[in-house]
Amino acid sequence: MDQFEVKVFIRLRPSVLDPAGEAIKSASNKLGVAGIKSLRIGKMIEVKIESNEEDIKDKIELLCDRLFANTVIEDYEYSINKL
């Protein structure tokens, strides 16, 4: 068994309006930072997991597809780092 550190990034799909992102974009302008064309909020989940190397991708796919993200509204991507 090996140890892995996995970072999962979850984003709202481009077709889903992100009103919280819009609010932060507006606040960014108020801070005086001009030129922001788009700002969208996502989530990042860090997982430390013990697994066989051949199983790790399947396990992370299962977690992302069935729990971490709702693929009706969200896309996900991840990086796997062997410790």
Place this chain on the structure above:
Amino acid sequence: MASFTVGIVVFPGSNCDRDVSWALEGCLDIKTKFLWHESSDLNDVDSIVLPGGFSYGDYLRCGAIARFSPLINSLHDFVKSGKRVLGICNGFQILTESGFLPGALVANKNLNFICDDIDLNVITSKGGWFQKLNETQNIKLPIAHGEGRYHCDQDTLKKLTDNDLIALKYKTNPNGSTSDIAGITNEKGNVLGLMPHPERACDESIGGIDGLYTLRSLITQ
């Protein structure tokens, strides 16, 4: 034969379970039973309500964690058998997260938690969840949600429309829902999910009785 019993599912964070019980028992004289979410035995109940609230604190996404409870696992066979399931607010979110109903509920367009009485059009007669009084039936029910914006892709919307699965539409869209959708049913009609709260509209003294019919229809076989 035991009297008809409506099961009301209680998750950690449910907060409309007792309201539903009050409406069913007190206003309609229908027997209820609270079902802790870790129970998987649904043999004692004839229909089920997933009440509103904040199951698991809305962690990750509303309804995302409730979906993995033993009770929701048992709900698949319950639904297949044709028995009726009503998901109100957080219950609707759980039904979409669990795949019983298509689409998802996301943050309101204006980011506000909206608490208001709202006018609705009844769209479908599927499942007999709403009294058909005339061609364009209007009802008024309370809403109370921060994440009630129904979202689905165009293919799903077409399927909902073509198969007459849209149950309720807002007359004036409060939250940015796709196609003004406030509630939908499954194809069989025995599962209804809606953001408005029928249990809060069951007595004239609290502002209306338009929710009575929907709750009473839980005992329709």
